[in-house]
Amino acid sequence: xxxxxxxxxxxxxxxxxxxxxxxxxxxxxxxxxxxxxxxxxxxxxxxxxxxxxxxxxxxxxxxxxxxxxxxxxxxxxxxxxxxxxxxxxxxxxxxxxxxxxxxxxxxxxxxxxxxxxxxxxxxxxxxxxxxxxxxxxxxxxxxxxxxxxxxxxxxxxxxxxxxxxxxxxxxxxxxxxxxxxxxxxxxxxxxxxxxxxxxxxxxx
Amino acid sequence: xxxxxxxxxxxxxxxxxxxxxxxxxxxxxxxxxxxxxxxxxxxxxxxxxxxxxxxxxxxxxxxxxxxxxxxxxxxxxxxxxxxxxxxxxxxxxxxxxxxxxxxxxxxxxxxxxxxxxxxxxxxxxxxxxxxxxxxxxxxxxxxxxxxxxxxxxxxxxxxxxxxxxxxxxxxxxxxxxxx
Numbered sequence: 001x002x003x004x005x006x007x008x009x010x011x012x013x014x015x016x017x018x019x020x021x022x023x024x025x026x027x028x029x030x031x032x033x034x035x036x037x038x039x040x041x042x043x044x045x046x047x048x049x050x051x052x053x054x055x056x057x058x059x060x061x062x063x064x065x066x067x068x069x070x071x072x073x074x075x076x077x078x079x080x081x082x083x084x085x086x087x088x089x090x091x092x093x094x095x096x097x098x099x100x101x102x103x104x105x106x107x108x109x110x111x112x113x114x115x116x117x118x119x120x121x122x123x124x125x126x127x128x129x130x131x132x133x134x135x136x137x138x139x140x141x142x143x144x145x146x147x148x149x150x151x152x153x154x155x156x157x158x159x160x161x162x163x164x165x166x167x168x169x170x171x172x173x174x175x176x177x178x179x180x181x182x183x184x185x186x187x188x189x190x191x192x193x194x195x196x197x198x199x200x201x202x203x204x
Numbered sequence: 205x206x207x208x209x210x211x212x213x214x215x216x217x218x219x220x221x222x223x224x225x226x227x228x229x230x231x232x233x234x235x236x237x238x239x240x241x242x243x244x245x246x247x248x249x250x251x252x253x254x255x256x257x258x259x260x261x262x263x264x265x266x267x268x269x270x271x272x273x274x275x276x277x278x279x280x281x282x283x284x285x286x287x288x289x290x291x292x293x294x295x296x297x298x299x300x301x302x303x304x305x306x307x308x309x310x311x312x313x314x315x316x317x318x319x320x321x322x323x324x325x326x327x328x329x330x331x332x333x334x335x336x337x338x339x340x341x342x343x344x345x346x347x348x349x350x351x352x353x354x355x356x357x358x359x360x361x362x363x364x365x366x367x368x369x370x371x372x373x374x375x376x377x378x379x380x381x382x383x
Contacts, residue, residue, distance in 0.1 A: 001366075002373045003218045004211025096329065121264075122351075161362025161367065162222055 001163045001197070003039065006189045010182055013059045022062045023181035038072030040181065043187050045071050045139050051192025058192070059185060078134050078147045082127050089120045107111050129168055133157060136195050167191055208377070215374050222367040230297030233352070237290040240280050247278030257281050271340070285340040286319070292339040292348020300356040309354040317350030 010016050018109055023043060026036040046068070050058035060156065062068075094197025133156050138147035146152075169188035221228075243257035261267065261281040271283040280287050299305035321343040328335045 001369060002211070002377060004214035004373075004377075007214050008207055008211050021231025041367060113258075136356065153246070158358070161358060162225075162364070164363075165225075165359065165362065166218060166222065 001167075001193050003166065006193065007186050009189060010185050012057065013057055015061075016059065019035060019059055019062060020030060020181050020185070023184075027181075035069065039068040040063060040072065040094065040184070041075050042068030042071030042073075044184055045075060045135075047185065048136065048139055048188045048192045048195075051189055052196055054196065058189065073139065075135060077144060078138050079131055081144070081148060082131050082134055086120060086124050086127060089123065093120070096105075114160065128172070130154070130157060130170065132171060132191055136191060140195070160198065162192055163190070167194065212374060212377065215370055215377075219367055219370040219374065222363045222370060225363040226297075226301055226356060229356065229359070230294070230301045233290065233293040235299045237287075237294040240282050240287045240290055241275060242282045244275040244373040247276070254278060261286075267376060273337070283340065284337050284368065285325070285344040287346035288341045288344030289351075292345045292347075292350075293352045296349045296352025297356060301354065305309030305353060308357065311354075314350050314354045317346050346379075 010020070013019065023040050027033045027040070043062070046060040047058055050060060130150070130153050133153045134147040136156075137149065137153065138144060140146075167187055168193075170183060170188035170190060174187055175179060213278070239257050243254050246254040246257075260266070265282040265286045267281060268277050268283065271285075272278075272279040272281070273284050273287060280378050282290070292329075296305070307312040324343045326338055327333050
């Protein structure tokens with residue numbers, strides 16, 4: 001994969017500054033950012049599908065805000081589904097802590113929450129690594145069932161492990177500095193290239 | 205700087221990362237484990253550094269003194285189980301990177317290695333019994349070794365493949381002067 005090209009393709013778009021700013025600036029506004037997050041997810045879906053389709057200028061126009069928000073809202077089911085085991089672990093550990101607090105052992109009450117970290121951290125990491133593939137499968141097929149075919153998801157990650165991990169690190173860094181959608185544009189171009197290279201199609 | 209040169213520079217940076225990814229990961233594991241040993245050792249001579257190391261591990265471990273190993277003048281900044289996991293990761297990293305370990309760990313072996321730590325941890329968590337230091341060390345070390353020996357060869361091979369593809373990309377796309 002040509003990572004250099006994937007970093008520079010954003011600036012090849014004539015209106016790239018406008019597109020990056022529209023994606024990023026509303027994320028800085030409290031309350032609006034929650035709704036805007038869905039719009040950005042919908043926008044990234046369009047970008048990803050454009051990359052998969054092999055379009056030369058894959059960054060879409062910001063011309064369908066309602067459509068992007070709806071598309072983002074539908075997509076959010078996939079991360080929620082992936083995070084379900086993590087939520088169960090959290091409920092378990094917080095529940096145990098709460099029970100210990102009620103049983104008047106406050107010194108130990110915090111213990112389950114911290115001990116559970118040993119389990120929740122690797123599980124959270126694994127979920128985070130697999131999640132983009134789940135989204136890719138959902139976006140290309142519009143079927144939630146496809147997003148949760150974990151065998152296929154793991155198979156895709158394993159088959160492209162090196163390039164996928166590098167793309168995932170770019171995605172993670174973009175997520176940490178989430179006001180910079182540029183990183184997301186780069187990461188989803190990488191994911192799109194990987195998907196195309198793998199020969200995955202809408203019928204996958 | 206021309207666009208092609210910037211792209212080649214990025215590709216070279218990613219290639220360096222892919223080539224040395226396993227080494228960096230192993231160095232990270234060793235650094236984390238060394239911190240858990242040197243933190244308490246520095247308690248008298250460099251108390252500020254020792255406290256900083258202790259604080260850094262606060263969010264990942266309960267740090268109950270009775271469950272932390274006494275090392276030199278201080279206590280380890282993590283419990284015996286966590287310290288053994290870090291030790292296992294560091295040892296497995298060294299085994300994989302020096303090619304002293306050549307066998308493949310599969311998912312089933314990983315699950316088998318998870319069973320003792322899960323059993324020991326959960327039975328203690330739910331108040332059924334109390335674990336002890338040797339058991340925490342043994343189960344933690346086994347789990348750390350298993351995770352490292354399972355994931356590191358996979359990641360190493362994946363990165364090697366990515367590095368090969370990147371070398372090919374650089375060879376075909378780099379401007380002639382920068383090849």
